[in-house]
Amino acid sequence: MHAQLKEFLRSISRKPGRFLALLAIVALGAGFYAGLRMTAPDMSLALDRYLDSTRTYDVRVVGTMGLDDDDLQALSELPGIEAVMGSRQADALAKIEGKTYTTRVHALPAAAATSTVLSDGVTVESDDPNYLNRLILDEGRWPTAPGECVISADRVLSQSIGLGSEIKLEQGTGKLSDTFETRTFTVVGTVHMPYYVSSAAIDPSSLGSGVVQQVLYVADGTFTDDYPYTDAFLIVKDAAGAQYGTDAYDAIIDAAKKQVEGIADERCEARLDAITNSLYDNATSFSGLLDIAEYRLSHTQAEIDDPEPPTWLVMGRDKNTGMASFVSDSDRVDRIASIFPFIFFLVAALVALTTMTRMVDEERQLIGTYKALGYSRGRITGKYVGYVLLASVVGSVIGIAALGKLLPGVIMNAYAIMYYVPAGPLPIDPVISGLSAGLAIGVTLIATWASVAATLREKPAALMLPRAPKAGKRILLERIAPLWQRLSFTWKVTCRNLFRYKKRFIMTVIGIAGCTALLLTGLGLHDAINDIIDIQYGEIIHHNALITLENGLDASERARVDELLEESGAVESSTYAHVETMLASGPRASDKRIDIVVPEDPPAFEAMRTIRTRTGHEPLTIESMGEGKVLLNEKIAQELGIGEGDTFTLSPQDDMGNALPTNYDYEVGRLFENYIYNYVYATPAAYERAVGSAPKMNAIYANITSDADARANLDKLLRSSGLVKTLTYNDEAIDTYRTMLRSVDLIVVVLVVSAAALAFIVLYNLTNINIEERIREIATLKVLGFTRRETNAYIFREIILLAIIGGALGLVLGVFLEGFVVTTAEVDQVMFGRTIHPPSFVWGYVLTLVFSAISMLLMLPKLAKVNMVESLKSNE
Amino acid sequence: MSFVEFRDVSKIYQMGEVEVAAVSGMSFDIEQGELVVVVGPSGAGKTTLLNMLGGMDSATSGSIVLDGREVSAFDERELTFYRRYDIGFVFQFYNLVQNLTAKENVELASQICKDPLDAEEVLKQVGLADRMDNFPAQLSGGEQQRVAIARALAKNPKLLLCDEPTGALDYRTGKAILRLLQTTCYDTGKTVVLITHNSAFTAIADRVIHVREGRADKVLVNENPVSAETLEW
Numbered sequence A: 001m002h003a004q005l006k007e008f009l010r011s012i013s014r015k016p017g018r019f020l021a022l023l024a025i026v027a028l029g030a031g032f033y034a035g036l037r038m039t040a041p042d043m044s045l046a047l048d049r050y051l052d053s054t055r056t057y058d059v060r061v062v063g064t065m066g067l068d069d070d071d072l073q074a075l076s077e078l079p080g081i082e083a084v085m086g087s088r089q090a091d092a093l094a095k096i097e098g099k100t101y102t103t104r105v106h107a108l109p110a111a112a113a114t115s116t117v118l119s120d121g122v123t124v125e126s127d128d129p130n131y132l133n134r135l136i137l138d139e140g141r142w143p144t145a146p147g148e149c150v151i152s153a154d155r156v157l158s159q160s161i162g163l164g165s166e167i168k169l170e171q172g173t174g175k176l177s178d179t180f181e182t183r184t185f186t187v188v189g190t191v192h193m194p195y196y197v198s199s200a201a202i203d204p205s206s207l208g209s210g211v212v213q214q215v216l217y218v219a220d221g222t223f224t225d226d227y228p229y230t231d232a233f234l235i236v237k238d239a240a241g242a243q244y245g246t247d248a249y250d251a252i253i254d255a256a257k258k259q260v261e262g263i264a265d266e267r268c269e270a271r272l273d274a275i276t277n278s279l280y281d282n283a284t285s286f287s288g289l290l291d292i293a294e295y296r297l298s299h300t301q302a303e304i305d306d307p308e309p310p311t312w313l314v315m316g317r318d319k320n321t322g323m324a325s326f327v328s329d330s331d332r333v334d335r336i337a338s339i340f341p342f343i344f345f346l347v348a349a350l351v352a353l354t355t356m357t358r359m360v361d362e363e364r365q366l367i368g369t370y371k372a373l374g375y376s377r378g379r380i381t382g383k384y385v386g387y388v389l390l391a392s393v394v395g396s397v398i399g400i401a402a403l404g405k406l407l408p409g410v411i412m413n414a415y416a417i418m419y420y421v422p423a424g425p426l427p428i429d430p431v432i433s434g435l436s437a438g439l440a441i442g443v444t445l446i447a448t449w450a451s452v453a454a455t456l457r458e459k460p461a462a463l464m465l466p467r468a469p470k471a472g473k474r475i476l477l478e479r480i481a482p483l484w485q486r487l488s489f490t491w492k493v494t495c496r497n498l499f500r501y502k503k504r505f506i507m508t509v510i511g512i513a514g515c516t517a518l519l520l521t522g523l524g525l526h527d528a529i530n531d532i533i534d535i536q537y538g539e540i541i542h543h544n545a546l547i548t549l550e551n552g553l554d555a556s557e558r559a560r561v562d563e564l565l566e567e568s569g570a571v572e573s574s575t576y577a578h579v580e581t582m583l584a585s586g587p588r589a590s591d592k593r594i595d596i597v598v599p600e601d602p603p604a605f606e607a608m609r610t611i612r613t614r615t616g617h618e619p620l621t622i623e624s625m626g627e628g629k630v631l632l633n634e635k636i637a638q639e640l641g642i643g644e645g646d647t648f649t650l651s652p653q654d655d656m657g658n659a660l661p662t663n664y665d666y667e668v669g670r671l672f673e674n675y676i677y678n679y680v681y682a683t684p685a686a687y688e689r690a691v692g693s694a695p696k697m698n699a700i701y702a703n704i705t706s707d708a709d710a711r712a713n714l715d716k717l718l719r720s721s722g723l724v725k726t727l728t729y730n731d732e733a734i735d736t737y738r739t740m741l742r743s744v745d746l747i748v749v750v751l752v753v754s755a756a757a758l759a760f761i762v763l764y765n766l767t768n769i770n771i772e773e774r775i776r777e778i779a780t781l782k783v784l785g786f787t788r789r790e791t792n793a794y795i796f797r798e799i800i801l802l803a804i805i806g807g808a809l810g811l812v813l814g815v816f817l818e819g820f821v822v823t824t825a826e827v828d829q830v831m832f833g834r835t836i837h838p839p840s841f842v843w844g845y846v847l848t849l850v851f852s853a854i855s856m857l858l859m860l861p862k863l864a865k866v867n868m869v870e871s872l873k874s875n876e
Numbered sequence B: 001m002s003f004v005e006f007r008d009v010s011k012i013y014q015m016g017e018v019e020v021a022a023v024s025g026m027s028f029d030i031e032q033g034e035l036v037v038v039v040g041p042s043g044a045g046k047t048t049l050l051n052m053l054g055g056m057d058s059a060t061s062g063s064i065v066l067d068g069r070e071v072s073a074f075d076e077r078e079l080t081f082y083r084r085y086d087i088g089f090v091f092q093f094y095n096l097v098q099n100l101t102a103k104e105n106v107e108l109a110s111q112i113c114k115d116p117l118d119a120e121e122v123l124k125q126v127g128l129a130d131r132m133d134n135f136p137a138q139l140s141g142g143e144q145q146r147v148a149i150a151r152a153l154a155k156n157p158k159l160l161l162c163d164e165p166t167g168a169l170d171y172r173t174g175k176a177i178l179r180l181l182q183t184t185c186y187d188t189g190k191t192v193v194l195i196t197h198n199s200a201f202t203a204i205a206d207r208v209i210h211v212r213e214g215r216a217d218k219v220l221v222n223e224n225p226v227s228a229e230t231l232e233w
């Protein structure tokens, strides 16, 4: 074997720890980056695979007055359309297992019963190509008769509902009997619904709590014959061949949407004619349409008499709440992924730099010998480049292969709490792998080159001589005589050593600081997430229920509501308010969902909701805002790009969530602390000034006993009165949010574990190098008769100090990193906690010190083994 | 009974299959207060001898006794305290801690001893009164070696062991170091063992041990040692 190659291999085997530490740090850095970056594409891929294999729609057409068979026929004749499915759906309040849920009811296509699921668990085959949004039966069987239904297997709120549960529709947007032939159902099966991939990001509804809580698919024949198709779902030709979310897919869909929009006017006219004709035939059929909750415009009797022409809404998958939320969650992962791992690369570079500098220093004489023997600079550099290349290539491959599959798997598993999107294969993306490995290898190579270059420039003769020992120097501290003189001898040495090796000092401190910062970020993110619920429902919101009233109650009806609340004995306190969902716009963003709350009696409302600033907890009151000014929550103000004293606009929305052309301008008085959802608090006067009419009190904030019987009684009283739309308790919201946030928390665990692993490798490596550099000093101490303990103390005191300083710096760094990651990771309409709790600082710091301590413990045998005779033999 | 007794001492290094006897069956005595010079060709086992005597290495067989205590039977901890209280070492390459001043290097040793000499006093003795606050890099080789000797002396050891202390020094400086060692021996009554390649040094010794192939070939007592000052080589 070639002598240089032999020497190369020996330099690895002689100190395997050094090589392995380098390899491990590169593996972790490259793998972490690659794994996190691959997660979002893997999530997109899984979604595309799931939607394609269940033949889920590409384009959805909603007719504001429904659709008929002629419409479906016309759609299917379009050249770009491969399949069309007409579909009926309606919202209703349903009583299930003693609780009321806002429920969406879909008609189950007949073809479902004969469909089969392939062994991959996601591909649904059916003889009917026009059977779309295919369901996957999870448990039980398909409905065969009216009165049977299947429910979602994934909804968070379905947990207590199982096979055999009874579901009773109690209230719809119109008369239930106009929409449904059957109103009581038995659950005979549970299904996965590709149309609803999310169990937490839920579609809005004009009923009940305002969001769809349950989804049913009911047997054919449940809807009345007069009830038209509400939706047409379309599969676009060739769209399955393109991945959802890609430009290619969007282009195909846009073309198809244009075709659909091209026939929309013609079809809507035809539809209007058909309706007007049938109106004369059968006056009742039209009212059924009004039940179509989702797109019911604010109809009045006048509109029925003189109906506005219907329109078509043509929507892609991006308008599907669940899918959109899945996509935005994967984007969020990607955003964290593109920043967070850079700390890893930075630290990897530092480790490579210290390691290689040490190695080159150690092999000074060898380099001199090679040079003297006439080896070229390139060949000598080649050895070190080769060493690092081997470590970083092998490290990258191992890291990417392992974490490239592990991390996406873990994160998707975490998201499975919120989404039912079965994970597909987790391919190792070549571009991301290349980028990640390239970065890792590049960074370490540059560090290596930097450490070799300086040494190689020296003359061979100079290299043969030991490097001139770095001169000891007086440090600043020595000039503070009273302090310096008080220090014990060993402390003096320690202090001087710390400041003598500036490079080592800086690198060690940065390395340790990076690890502490990562740990703190992970822990802080955990705090931020828990604070959302803990502060929102622990410190801010003190009512536990919201009652919404029917529109336009008069004084006597309101008195009746008060009576009922009194009579039930379940209500401990209550206050009226006008609550309306609006769309807010400002300079930076527009059409953000927000509730304007106009309490009738602001102080009473403030007793139910603490209004305060986030920093300093300064109490705020609605009435103290001054004329025309309102309170706005911090997060929305940030999103809109406004601050105190600025104005913003609120617009009412239609049932599709589109802004109506009316604008109301408000001036921001103060910003208040709020974590979930967005709110404007206004006095009746401020509201009236902006809107022009007095607010109508349509909601009651209440504190209701937790006693189940009393609650049931209240529920019955209110429902039978016909004056109350909904009664919702916070408990449900809290549960849903907790479930949602748990998934994000799992990612935090991934971060903390990785940060810990990183911290450990870095500390081990730094400690190792620190000791290797000082072998001679250690041997000298031993010769002088220092006991083991004294030697350890002498060497480790310095490392402990470095850990203490680095850790402290890391806490500062971590605060910034955490702030950055939190704002990047934030979910729409939710503000994460903005403070890191003291225990997290303590944990981050203590863990850093513990890892240092473990590294040092691992070094003890090495220190004990330092051989005096060997180490002092030559003039190194 | 002599101050130092080497009895049939061997040191065998196992090099894979091969056994290398660095010292084999070495026996000699040294009396208290003597200046002993060990000479012999390269590879003869001089350093090995000194290391075993100084408690830096243990013998494979045989017995080493210093001042009535059997050093060769010491365990690691006892050896540590033996080096700490009884031995002062001076190396060819000084082995000073670079980040400590001359005075601090001396203190490094004296602070752990029971009955140390004052660091400043010792440095004055070795002629470095003006250089106490200098770091090793600011001192010449001879000055550094003097710091090393001061460090060994400050421990107030029973035995001062020097492995080629002049090896890295020029003639004049080497001579000054030799003189320092000789006066130390005479003035303080300490036993000094000194290894050298240079047989001219034997003239200043009270006792000369010739080492060859791992044995004490000849042990000569010099009745009339000359002063290092007059030494020429």
Ligand SMILES: Nc1ncnc2c1ncn2[C@@H]1O[C@H](COP(=O)(O)OP(=O)(O)OP(=O)(O)O)[C@@H](O)[C@H]1O
Residues within 6 Å of the ligand: B013, B014, B015, B020, B021, B022, B023, B040, B041, B042, B043, B044, B045, B046, B047, B048, B049, B197
């Ligand atoms: N750690 C070791 N492993 C193997 N052999 C060793 C070891 N240390 C010394 N030796 C061998 O023991 C023999 C004696 O070595 P020693 O260093 O004592 O010689 P020396 O007389 O001091 O030589 P020099 O004058 O060159 O310093 C030599 O042959 C050497 O190769």
Ligand SMILES: [Mg+2]
Residues within 6 Å of the ligand: B046, B047, B048
């Ligand atoms: Mg020798």
